[in-house]
Amino acid sequence: MDILFLADEGFESKDLDRKIEDFLRQAKAKRAKDLVHGDWLTKKRDALMIVASLIATMAFQAGVNPPGGVWQEDSEIHKAGEAVMASNHAKTYPYFLRSNTIGFVASLSTILLLISGLPFKRKGFMWILVMIMWLAITSMAFSYAFANIVITPKKDRDSLSKTIEIAVIVWCGVMALNLLVHMVRYITGFLKERRRRTQAIDRISSSRRLQRTMSTDRPNGANGSHHEANV
Numbered sequence: 001m002d003i004l005f006l007a008d009e010g011f012e013s014k015d016l017d018r019k020i021e022d023f024l025r026q027a028k029a030k031r032a033k034d035l036v037h038g039d040w041l042t043k044k045r046d047a048l049m050i051v052a053s054l055i056a057t058m059a060f061q062a063g064v065n066p067p068g069g070v071w072q073e074d075s076e077i078h079k080a081g082e083a084v085m086a087s088n089h090a091k092t093y094p095y096f097l098r099s100n101t102i103g104f105v106a107s108l109s110t111i112l113l114l115i116s117g118l119p120f121k122r123k124g125f126m127w128i129l130v131m132i133m134w135l136a137i138t139s140m141a142f143s144y145a146f147a148n149i150v151i152t153p154k155k156d157r158d159s160l161s162k163t164i165e166i167a168v169i170v171w172c173g174v175m176a177l178n179l180l181v182h183m184v185r186y187i188t189g190f191l192k193e194r195r196r197r198t199q200a201i202d203r204i205s206s207s208r209r210l211q212r213t214m215s216t217d218r219p220n221g222a223n224g225s226h227h228e229a230n231v
Helices: 002-008 013-026 032-036 038-064 084-088 092-115 123-151 154-230
Strands: none
Touching (some): 084 092, 092 123
16 A cells, blocks of 8 residues: 555656665565575575585595595605605696685585575575585586596506596586576576566556546546536
């Protein structure tokens, strides 16, 4: 009823749109699609928590126990506890360490954001967490590739390199396709929401014009009846 009262006040279309939006926001009104996607957001949140925990566990284990293990005793070129991979594969180890650290930090960041109590009830915020998890999964895939390069004998590394190249191309294609699909869905949903909003404003404006017309015709009809009665 308050919204109809705003429509009768004679505001311009933009002012009416803003006042209705402010009124609904103060009343903490929820859209129908927010109610429909409530279960979806809860399931997505739980799935992200599980995946992030698994990736954090794997990254931590790979960090403290890298491929090839650690040296058990001191020598002139290394100390006990240092990674064997850092000495025998000095060029590959930094890449492994970086990718593994990125996956570990990304998964921990997701866990921290999910348990921090922030209002991740909007799909936009949830998609940000999904993008962080994409980064974590991609980093772990690169860590796996670098680890296999280290533990594979030299005679088999050529075939392994070709396999990794094909896997990287396929992975990048899947990620690009996934990102494109989500971008199209987001843009389509935004345009539909904007169209529905415009149609709602048009219906309110039409109702307001109709009410004005009816209120204008009522005094004329009353005067005509009074004149006939006098005659």
